[in-house]
Amino acid sequence: MKITSTAVSLNVEDVPAAAAFLTKHFGFRQEMAADGFASLTRDDAGVHVVFLRRGLATLPDDQRDDHARGVILAFVVDDLEGELARLQAEGVKITMPLTTEEWGERAFQVRDPNGVIVQLVDWNGAPEFGPATRGTAAGSHPRLG
Numbered sequence: 001m002k003i004t005s006t007a008v009s010l011n012v013e014d015v016p017a018a019a020a021f022l023t024k025h026f027g028f029r030q031e032m033a034a035d036g037f038a039s040l041t042r043d044d045a046g047v048h049v050v051f052l053r054r055g056l057a058t059l060p061d062d063q064r065d066d067h068a069r070g071v072i073l074a075f076v077v078d079d080l081e082g083e084l085a086r087l088q089a090e091g092v093k094i095t096m097p098l099t100t101e102e103w104g105e106r107a108f109q110v111r112d113p114n115g116v117i118v119q120l121v122d123w124n125g126a127p128e129f130g131p132a133t134r135g136t137a138a139g140s141h142p143r144l145g
Helices: 015-026 080-089
Strands: 007-012 029-034 037-041 048-053 072-076 094-100 106-111 117-122
Touching (some): 015 037
Parallel strands (some): 072 117
Antiparallel strands (some): 029 037, 037 048
């Protein structure tokens, strides 16, 4: 198998609001859109974010009415404090304050207009768990792998 791209698809009530939130506050750009669908990307993100409107007829019956609950859309960033200050200045409500975990991850969270959790993360708290060791036994991350 050869994987040529990666995407996460999230079912939400208001696709335009979700797309506008990631575009305005996180620098994503919309690549494709139609009624009930939007695909967003960033050149540096490594993943496409797709929003699908709940109830969309093209979704299988057992997924059609699901909502993206319990999903954390996490982005590793270089300047966590700077991003926190920027989002606060833009009026984005911080729903989880800046927190440091025992494994070295530092993170804070916001929610988009549909309740989707967006988390910004860095590894400045513990260099031994930084990007150079991620994926090894010493650097495995409980959420990002």
